[in-house]
Amino acid sequence: MNTITAKVFKAGNSQALRLPRSLGVSAKSYEVTPTADGFMVVDPAARNKRLRALDRLISLSSLAGDWPRPQ
Numbered sequence: 663m664n665t666i667t668a669k670v671f672k673a674g675n676s677q678a679l680r681l682p683r684s685l686g687v688s689a690k691s692y693e694v695t696p697t698a699d700g701f702m703v704v705d706p707a708a709r710n711k712r713l714r715a716l717d718r719l720i721s722l723s724s725l726a727g728d729w730p731r732p733q
Contacts, residue, residue: 666681666682666684666685667682668680668681668682689705689706689707689708691706692704692705692706693706
């Protein structure tokens with residue numbers, strides 16, 4: 663993953679982070695979680711989509727018995 667530099671600016675009484683167009687940001691809101699090194703930004707809609715896909719995979723019955731084992 664490449665490092666991208668974003669600019670911080672003041673917007674009223676808040677600070678804002680200007681993200682480059684190359685990131686292709688499409689969500690209207692993001693979750694920001696403080697970490698020891700800074701913060702983590704997550705698109706909640708994309709995270710929920712991944713979690714639903716994972717739930718579907720987990721709910722599938724085991725396919726291990728359906729495949730022939732190599733000799």
